[in-house]
Amino acid sequence: MESKGTTETNSQTDNKITRAQFTTKLGVIATTVGSAVGLGNIWRFPYETGTHGGGAFLICYIFFIFVIGIPVICAEFIMGRGTRSNIFGAFRKLAPGRKWYFAGYIGILASLMILSFYSVVAGWTIEYLIQSVSGSLALANPEDYHTKFDEFSTGNVRPVLWTLVFLLFNFLILRRGVTKGIEKMSNIMMPLLFLLLLVFCINSLLMPKAQEGLYFLFHPDFSEIDSSVLLGAMGQAFFSLSLGLGCMATYASYFSKKTKLIKSAGITASLDTTVALLAGIIIFPAVFTFNMSPAAGPTLVFEVLPSIFHHLPGGAVWSSLFFFLLFLASLTSTISMSEISIAFFTEEKKMSRRSATILNTAIGCVFGTLCALSFGALSDFKIFGLTAFNLFDYVSSNILLPFGGMLISIFVGWFVDRKFIKTQLSNDHKVKVRLMTLIVFCLRFVAPTGIILVFLNSIGII
Ligand code: PHE
Secondary structure (H helix, E strand, O other): OOOOOOOOOOOOOOOOOOOOOOOOHHHHHHHHHHHHOOHHHHHHHHHHHHHOOOHHHHHHHHHHHHHHHHHHHHHHHHHHHHHOOOHHHHHHHHOOOOHHHHHHHHHHHHHHHHHHHHHHHHHHHHHHHHHHHHOOOOOOOHHHHHHHHHHHHOOOOHHHHHHHHHHHHHHHHHHOOHHHHHHHHHHHHHHHHHHHHHHHHHHHHOOOOHHHHHHHHHOOOHHHOOHHHHHHHHHHHHHHOOOOOOHHHHHHOOOOOOOOHHHHHHHHHHHHHHHHHHHHHHHHHHHHHOOOOOOOHHHHHHHHHHHHHHOOOOHHHHHHHHHHHHHHHHHHHHHHHHHHHHHHHHHHOOOOHHHHHHHHHHHHHHHHHHHHHOOOOOOOOEEOOEEHHHHHHHHHHHHHHHHHHHHHHHHHHHHOOHHHHHHHHOOOOOOOOOOHHHHHHHHHHHHHHHHHHHHHHHOOOO
16 A cells, blocks of 8 residues: 655656556555545535525436546546656646647636635534534534534634645645545545544434435435536535646646546546545435424534434444544645645745745635635625635535546537547556547537536626
8 A cells, every 4th residue: 555656856857767656456446445435425516405495406417427527537547657757747748839738727727726725624624523522512402502512613713723734734735745644544545434434424314304315315306406506516516526727637646547447447436436425415314303494504514413312322433433534635735735735836836845835825724714704793894795615615626626627528528539538538458448439529629518508608608
């Protein structure tokens, strides 16, 4: 499970440098899944599903994962492993002298916006971890959890403090380089998180109103599918798969020659979707059992989960373990998104890794503070009617990531040489690729038109 050597840069000349590689299958899966699985699955998926009517949202989300998500992961993998570069270098090597690498700027902007609001939510997990350990998370009534979260999140000190503490952890791991820590951490944390979610799932399925919750989650009311459901589901698919900003390309640049790209893409997407579904199966039966509103928004999970833990024997232990694992899962995700801007600062702007990491963290601290305060002191500060937190969340997930994904799919589908694609997908003709035609077809036609149609639909043109 150890990486073969390490390097902290991946410049365009790095074919000559011994690059770090994930040497085992588990290493590949654990790191890409480590990036994909995080707050997107456990916090964002339930709240987006809850505010967009349940089953209708779920069906659109799964549709986007399969017809757009998996092909675009393959495209990022092809670009990353084929060039052994980050997304900028990949565009440059594959289209020298062309302006395609500008698509990389979208990824940088998106990664910094996501880092800012994501760190706030990761900060909430720190608060809840501390409260679980200290025993103060045990309250009598489900409504009390709403009040408790409200009091905490509207404060001006603790939410900001935990955001900054989280960014500090992120900084410390990033300074050590990519593959060293993450691979080891993901290998242990992911299976544990999965097991824990399974236990909570069984518990939720035994709740009195489990059926109502499952009906809400799995029964699609097609009349509810409108432009906001479509846009939200597409954005969630991109967000949850860490797609459209070059994260998967950067990780793939560390894959070994033997990694099967299509298979890895399929496993990553399936595991990521399974974790999101487990989170849904945990949350919605509890929402109905405790008479809460599924449409509570970003605060949903932080109100429902503690109520669930409270009813479990040994609740404090479960909840401490859970929030600790969620904290780690958030870290493996923020590390992957931070690598995007760090690669840009080091390779395009020729900064040292140290300065690049400091700059990435500093930006996170400034905008993270803004996002953290948007529940309290800055709740009236709105742009386009949205607080800083909601704006960053909405713009990055629903606009920037799908837009970046569209450019990547057009680029690989139309501009990258077929032979290059085939060499990558077949590991230099060593493994059979049956799905290549389908994937290229999706990249050429289905993904770009799908994304454009959803965009046009959401601005009212279609
Ligand atoms: N996919 C991560 C999650 O679900 C979030 C993420 C988005 C990570 C974009 C990297 C890039 O939590």
